[in-house]
Amino acid sequence: MFVTVLTVYYSHETAVIRGRLEAEGIECNVIDELTVQVNPLYSNAIGGVKLQVRESDFENAIVILKEGGYLTDSDLEKSAPKMISFFERNTSKIPLLKNVRFEIRVMVIVAVLVGIIGGLFVIFNSGGNY
Known part of the structure; x- marks a missing residue:
């Protein structure tokens, strides 16, 4: 499973770091x-x-990014909120959703919850009286 180690605004910023x-x-x-x-405003x-x-390479990647000056301790502190990290970690274990992008997993979970709540309502x- 892959995990996000760094987020940047523009795609060209990842070229050197990825290399x-x-x-x-x-x-x-x-x-x-x-x-x-295609559209930088997105x-x-x-x-x-x-x-x-890969999840197994995460710690090593963090060390390399810190050594290269691409990442600081303060960057790690203001990374994704704990709720998002928790949601990403746990929804990636669901068999049908584990290979789907995070945003799609959120939409599927919300749709299922709305369906359940609507059904109960x-x-x-x-x-x-049915």
Whole structure:
């Protein structure tokens, strides 16, 4: 499974960093790179360009990024809120959703919850008369 190690505003910012990590034998994925290349104004709306590494390489990638000056301790402190990290970590374990982008997983979970709540609302407001 891949996890986000760094988020930047523009896709060209990942080129050197990705090369540095791959030179150390760390496989990288860049998410939303083409979307931002087509329209840079979308960067803020989609949360920037995300550089991802395998979960097993995460700690090593952090050390390399700190050594290269691409990441500081304060950057790590203001990374994704704990709720988002919790949601991403736990929804990636759901068999049908684990290979789907985070944004899609959120939409699917919200749709299921709305369906359940709507169904309960109909059941309790019908007074048992179907």
